[in-house]
Amino acid sequence: MIETRLESHLKNSFLALLQDLGHAEFPELSFQKTRKEFDGELTLVTFPLTKLFGKGPEQVGELLGEAILAKDKSIDSFNVIKGFLNIKMKNSFWAEELNFMVNTENFGHGSPNSLPLMMVEYSSPNTNKPLHLGHLRNNFLGWSIAEILKARGHKVKKVQIINDRGIHICKSMQAWLKDGKEQSPESMGVKGDKLVGYFYVQFDKAYKQEISELIAAGKSEDEAKEEAPSMIDARQLLLQWEAGEKEVQSLWAKMNSWVYDGFENTYTRMGVDFDKNYYESETYLLGRDMVMKGVKNGVFYQKEDGSVWVDLEPHGMDQKILLRSDGTAVYMTQDIGTAIMRFEENPGLASQIYTVGNEQDYHFKVLFLTLGILGYEWAKDCYHLSYGMVDLPTGKMKSREGTVVDADDLMEEMVKTAGVKTEELGKLEGMSEHERTDLFEMIGLGALKYFLLKVDPKKRMLFDPEESIDLQGNTAPFIQYSHARIKSILSRFEGKLGALKTDLNLHDSERNLILALSFFPQVIDEAANKYDPSSIANYTYDLVRTFNQLYQQVPILKESEDGLIQMRIHLIQTTAGVIERGMRLLGIQVPDRM
């Protein structure tokens, strides 16, 4: 756990002080940021120390305050309010702090590749449906976590598992064979994933039609579902695929490649990437072997019908199926295979993180337990990064009811809106078409990513299309705008930037900003620990507000004293760097002008 340099400094001072006072043992010292309505930067909570001193919290505060002030020369003053000892550092301490940040390359980041390998899985789409809003949250989240882990110093592999086999693909294939044979993404001028998705919908329509006809003809609902010709065709295709029939396999490969081209296009615009793709068609057999091995080793059991089960009752859960009676794989089977493959391929893999929605909580609990039962030590290093669903104001997103928000459409919409609003403000004089396009992309996608990432991943969230294109307040454009402001000042600065003077008088807003900056390393560390990009988002937002307050209160280039100008240039340059790196961890770019 990383702490700020200020906290380390004061902790050491207090530890030495308590020793001086003859205390060898004492409760953990509890520090917190001083609330802004009080004077000071860091606060020691004295309640836990009252027993040690046999005095009330306020007296303990006074006593320690006097003593620490005498002992630690970098402390300027202190004040005690109830059980809180607020400590204010001298200007020289903060100037030194700024100096440290200025001279630290990539301040906030750990040294690259110094920590163990982590694997982050996200996206994991089905190949029969285009990506939608839910995938956007998933992708942004997973990608961002991977970047945050990298920033802390981990080696990271980003992966996805593509659900490329099974009955759902065969449904799209069936519909294409039936009435789409001459259609391709090129001939139709549509993205491949959209075309395949279209056929999937066509299948569903025909299937439903057949069912109602069969029911009208006197069949029961279950019978109708079994006997519908479309479904019989699709099942047949699946069997042929599993038997390795050439024509079916090549159609399958062709339609999947359409989908991958479409996805690639969407991923590129989203700004996410992968180091490796896994395909279920390549892992499900391994999973099946591993399950059968478990039967042989007696950790799983087989029922009379041939199905394989794991007994999780000792873990307070029930029996769980691992292989169907006909020997076909269930999701669990493939996931077992994939996990084993990944750990075997990557010796030294410290952790495997699955970015998957919280409706799968139970599934992953079972998966990790089952891997443990199979004897894999690393099962405990698997982590399900479970995130909440994205709701629409109209209710739940359901592809069947047509209430999905398509990822491509949404991105397009956001960028368009960003363009319109930016043009309206009329600050782009002299900017080329090309630069404008880039800028609108940056703003539109930034707003979207920020909107989805600023919320605690675990929580279910509401996506209101109206509000999400808002560009004011706690949004990416607000942060991007402030960055552009800083860059604008920096570009006007004509002097030569020298070494920082440490004997300057600091304005309150300057101290606040330096204090806020000093938290950056800790924020990254915490975000990595909790797998939570929202803490980066909230931190950056706070930082930017602090900067804006300074901007409003003190002149930078118009300041008369050269030493102060220099210091402020250093300060805002450092701020711009932290904003840029913070937003980069969310996948959001910041412009120099907007």
Place this chain on the structure above:
RNA sequence: GGCCCCGUAGUUCAAUGGAUAGAAUAGAAGUUUCCUAAACUUUAGAUCCAAGUUCGAUUCUUGGCGGGGCCA
């Protein structure tokens, strides 16, 4: 029926067990001869209910109520 997650201003979100529960947005009022007003300042407004643990509970425990999910 069993298990899991969530309940904070009108709305959308914050708050390692700590101070007078922060923001944004919507509402009311102000700031532009001055480095970008997508900004800043002021104002009003909230912890679902009830017990318990604690010096101290939005946070932990138990029981309700409400919302969502998973497993049959």
